[in-house]
Amino acid sequence: MEEIRRTKSHGDKSRTRRVRISDLAQALGLTKSTVSRALNGYSDIAPTTRARVAKMAAQMGYAPMPYAQAVRTGRVRALGLVLELDAPDRYGPFLADFLGGITQEASLEGWTLTVSSSSSRSEMEATVTRLLQEHKVDGFILPRTQVDDPRAAFLSAKHVPFVMFGRTDHGRPDAGHSWYDIDNAGAMRAAITRLAAMGHRRIAFVGPPASFNFALLRRDGYREGLAQAGLAHDPVLEIMEVAEREEGAEAARRLLDLPDPPSAILYATDATALGAYDVARERGLEIGRDLSLIGYDGIPEARLVTPPLTTFAVDSHHAGARLAALLIAQLRGTDPAELTELVEAPLRAGGSDGPPRTRE
Amino acid sequence: MEEIRRTKSHGDKSRTRRVRISDLAQALGLTKSTVSRALNGYSDIAPTTRARVAKMAAQMGYAPMPYAQAVRTGRVRALGLVLELDAPDRYGPFLADFLGGITQEASLEGWTLTVSSSSSRSEMEATVTRLLQEHKVDGFILPRTQVDDPRAAFLSAKHVPFVMFGRTDHGRPDAGHSWYDIDNAGAMRAAITRLAAMGHRRIAFVGPPASFNFALLRRDGYREGLAQAGLAHDPVLEIMEVAEREEGAEAARRLLDLPDPPSAILYATDATALGAYDVARERGLEIGRDLSLIGYDGIPEARLVTPPLTTFAVDSHHAGARLAALLIAQLRGTDPAELTELVEAPLRAGGSDGPPRTRE
DNA sequence: TAGGTTTCCGAAACTGGTTTCGTAAAGGCG
DNA sequence: CGCCTTTACGAAACCAGTTTCGGAAACCTA
Known part of the structure; x- marks a missing residue:
């Protein structure tokens, strides 16, 4: 660290003086x-x-100048976001949209976004503590809420305002937290309803590892959809622990090799659904006729395959914008318990699903 | 906007008072x-x-408390990052790593990162102006530098410190800016050298649209590599304007259908290289034997295909960390012209390249 | 019209720091 | 040992705002 002489050079403040x-x-x-x-x-x-x-x-x-105000008020009009570096999928291609949504909404209200990252729980707590101690943020947005999320407990204990992307406890009355969530189960139900209406009777489900909260939610939606459609739930048609495209392909092979194979497969993620395209090519199956597919996420690549994948297009931009709006409202005094939003993921029909080819 | 009564309730400041x-x-x-x-x-x-x-x-x-210091010093120990929402690829899967790199490095030095976004040049200028006027950031990191970048010109004119990810002018003496860059051309040269050493004589190149700066750099590297290896440059083997996996597949088909097809294809991006895997499956070609492939980017999916794709693994985390370090050094007084870094992208060998099958 | 309220603004204290300036004490020199 | 520098710290101003407090003027009411 260099010494500072008595008269510190102040940089050239030539930029026209701001109005005070x-x-x-x-x-x-x-x-x-x-x-x-x-x-x-x-x-x-x-x-x-x-x-x-x-x-x-x-x-x-x-x-x-927000900083000068902050000295007295303790508020800096900044939202905090802590990214988890150990997230296995790196937030996929959605992070840019998500950040765009937050910052655009925040910008409209004159707020800004401060992001930090952590690769472990202890690091997360240290980071959050520092941001709070330095008064760099007024509240937090928590992406990827897990069941019984430690971050929520940590912030609650410190009386720091926050909003969650995803609910922590489903069914049970809320803990008074503010959240925004996408109806995962509802989308899966809608997918089954759609496929059943087309005439499918054996519909398989391929889901991610059950350690992810959303994996369970989507699987539940699948089962509920079957029940609503009056279709039996065959455990053989339900494959979990599938995360990558190649694993999705492998799941498709196993399903198609069954004695009584499904005519449609509902994938819980687009990335894995794309694996089924590879299998279809291998086996000369026409997707949308010989095999119907529906995915979930709305990743860009899903539009580019032939035929385009029918999927539920998650709007990350909108999610970010709403989360920012909810947090700002909370920081302005609204009761967090009133600040909750559940939205449906809209279906984006491609050509990957259609009536089953009638067996003859 | 609600009225404020004479005695404003101050929120419960019950958290133990910080040491002043x-x-x-x-x-x-x-x-x-x-x-x-x-x-x-x-x-x-x-x-x-x-x-x-x-x-x-x-x-x-x-x-x-940084804000209190800022009132007097004008410095808040915050780095600014402006994301471009109109980036066609949404920064791919690299954004999370990149942000992680910036924030981890910044955190070590006691700085934070403020991100904002824009979807047009005028919006970018408005955003930057607001951040500066409100004194929310001390300097900027500019991702995706283009040739003759308008952001650099804008910030230079305002005397705002910044670092660029990518050089604006190659070859010409620097404009005194600070930058970090990955040697795109060098990686392509290395790829050609590697393939030539394996015995390949006809090596094709598939690159992105020429409007991208890095597309030209990588193509130049390809050509230089050929020259160094003493191989002729055949324009038929050079296909540009390829951005997606499916387009990459199409390019592979065209190349393989030539009267004198290449034995190896160098793809400028991994995403497009994966398209060649689809083509190899279609035609029963063994990758690494019948057809050698090398990509660039090091996307996660490249490890998961069979055989894994040989590629150059761009380290986004490191890039973010170094950019943060360079900017902080500049803000502490180092001359920006001295703060430049050019790094090589290390080769990550998969099994997708090998000696060509000898024609008999 | 006197007396009590309201309305509305100024003066001054305050926030948590940084920086300038002045000066007492210590040190150096002849 | 006296004079001139340094050294090392305190006092006070300052940064750009917010908030408390007091009181003059205008407004009612009786």
């Missing part, structure tokens, strides 16, 4: 305390004065 | 000005006093 609240006050013939209260909506300012101040502020391009 | 510089000063029997100067390395503090202060600060867990 005192400049604004002087221009208006008021004191800065009045201007501050006018701008912050205090009730002891005359409406006419408030309007004058607002107008002049806009005219002079005045914008308060 | 004045607490520290009192505990030491010094004034806060002395403590501040001791902590910031001023030369007019006795070494013994400095040590005493440092020790007590550690003991009491004192950490200055």
